[in-house]
Amino acid sequence: MAAGRARVSRLLRQLERAACRCPSHGHAYSQAPEQPTLGNTDYAFEMAISNIRYGEGVTKEIGMDLQNLGARRVCLMTDKNLSKLPPVNAVLNSLAKYGINFQMYDNVRVEPTDQSFLDAIQFAKKGEFDAYVAVGGGSVMDTCKAANLYAASPSSEFLDYVNAPIGKGKPVTVPLKPLIAASFGLTSPLVVFSSNFAIYSSGVPTTSGTGSETTGVAIFDFKELKVKTGIASRAIKPTLGIIDPLHTLSMPERIVANSGFDVLCHALESYTALPYNERSPCPSNPINRPAYQGSNPVSDVWALHALRIVAKYLKRAIRNPEDREARANMHLASAFAGIGFGNAGVHLCHGMSYPISGLVKSYKPKDYNVDHSLVPHGLSVVLTSPAVFAFTAQIHPERHLEAAEILGADIRTARIKDAGLILADTLRKFLFDLNVDDGLAAIGYSKADIPALVKGTLPQERVTKLSPRPQTEEDLSALFEASMKLY
Known part of the structure; x- marks a missing residue:
């Protein structure tokens, strides 16, 4: 009897020593050597939505x-x-x-x-x-x-x-x-x-x-x-x-318009943002991965879908307050673009918009019942969009050309190197048709304000670093100057 128990005990010890070491089947686990990460760019993105x-x-x-x-x-x-x-x-x-x-x-x-x-x-x-x-x-x-x-x-x-x-x-x-x-x-x-x-x-x-x-x-x-x-x-x-x-x-009409311009730029900026796997630094812990991570395959789907809705319904939503179909679809487009940019991020239009709003002097927009000077967010964003996308299109011009086509441009004979100019012209026509103020000069800015506008953009690294094309202070100055007048 004792001999039998000894044999069982010995067998159990042998089984323990020979037990599977993989984490799925055994309690003991020896970590394999971690593969070195190439460079310092991120390798993953997350989708976090409501x-x-x-x-x-x-x-x-x-x-x-x-x-x-x-x-x-x-x-x-x-x-x-x-x-x-x-x-x-x-x-x-x-x-x-x-x-x-x-x-x-x-x-x-x-x-x-x-x-x-x-x-x-x-x-x-x-x-x-x-x-x-x-x-x-x-x-x-x-x-x-x-x-x-x-x-x-x-x-x-x-x-x-x-x-x-x-x-x-x-x-x-x-x-x-x-x-x-x-x-x-x-x-x-x-x-x-x-x-x-x-x-x-x-x-x-x-x-x-x-x-x-x-x-x-x-x-x-x-x-x-x-x-x-x-x-x-x-x-x-x-x-x-x-x-x-x-x-x-x-x-009211102008609130619909300016809100819609925000949707437009959310979609355009997230789709053309720096790709997530080119953004640096790579976080040492997932909790440090930023909410704005760069363009990625999931955000791209939402951004493009939102852009198509804007192209189809925004003008209708602005011009006819009784157009329930148009306004309901723009409501959805806002959420769709939010899913896209909420994970991919935005870049220069938004980064430059912040000082445009913050340095406002006396501009008060139509349809806004406010007791203080105000540049509505969507307006501050869209006024620089022609200049911005003409600038960023050197990187991933095919995405800029695709966006221009969705917004109504005929690109059948277009050259890829002209993508930025084509998208910029398409945006100008779109904004002109919707009676948008003629550039930054029309809302109270002049060339003398450009240094302050640039200074206000520089701290916006959370978004400006997601631009597919890096920019210098001189580049920002040129973009603000090009946005003084649109038409």
Whole structure:
């Protein structure tokens, strides 16, 4: 008996020594030597997007979403203009119907600043909310994202999460509360929820442009430097974007136009951005991989699809507020482009737009009920687009030519070396047909302002380094000068 037990024990020891060492079958694992990485460029990309809910009237579901989350104390954010419009009323009705306890913050600033972010953050910290609802366009959604982030990380300094080199660009590691963002019109509404036990967010766009209901980006004017910058992290993106096309029907013509121009440039810039595997440095840890990673095969699909919708529907959406098909499709295009650029990124049009918005003098656009000078974001982006794409087309000209064809250019006899000029001319015609201001000079800038505009662009490395063609200060000066007059 004892001999038998000894033989069994010996056999078990032999089996243990001979056990499979692969991680699938054995507990012991010896790491194989890591293959050296060639160069210092990245080798991977990630797709991080919000869930999307689309349909006429889905705004009425927000109260149920919050109820399903068990939300007990909700922050509703909007701005004073939007607070009087039907989309906010639809959200309020839904909250009341399902007995949701909430406090409203309606001081969101159109084109937010660091101070307006801080005001909203203070409100969020005091409220100790367990969920957020943002009802409006990109300004509202971005403000709500920032409020949610800093309320969840109360000991953080404001610049901790702001993009480098202006801020420290720290990765977000704290769990956020649920956030619902519902936005109007053509800039893209959103509802976002996130909680300690789960993250759930939804966006209800009321405009069609920013795509903010799908992205982890929050943009603001940094007044000290007179430039736009932001916070970019997958952690702050909504997890559900609620897209209700009913909310786009009340948007005035110029707001529809400028929102649509943002969609146009999101699609063009993400499709022509530096490829993800040419971007450097390669992150040492996945948490450090930026939200904007460069063009990639998945983002390309969304960018091109959005561009085709813009080509087909934007003019119709601007010219006829009763064209439900056009406005609904532009609403979707905003989300589609958001998925594309939210992972690929944008480049020079956006990088140059930030000082254009930040240094505005006295320009007040038609259809915007604001008490301060303002260059709408979509306008600030699109005014440099002809010059930018004429410049970047030296790299991947076939992509620029493809974009020109989608926007209506006849390229049957085109030469690939002329791709940039063809796309630039196509964009000029597109903008002229839609009564866009004739360049930067028409919104108050002159050649004397170019040094300041260049200086304001230089800190925007988060996006400018995604340009497929590197640029010098002299290049930027030339691009601003070429954008002073379009036609």
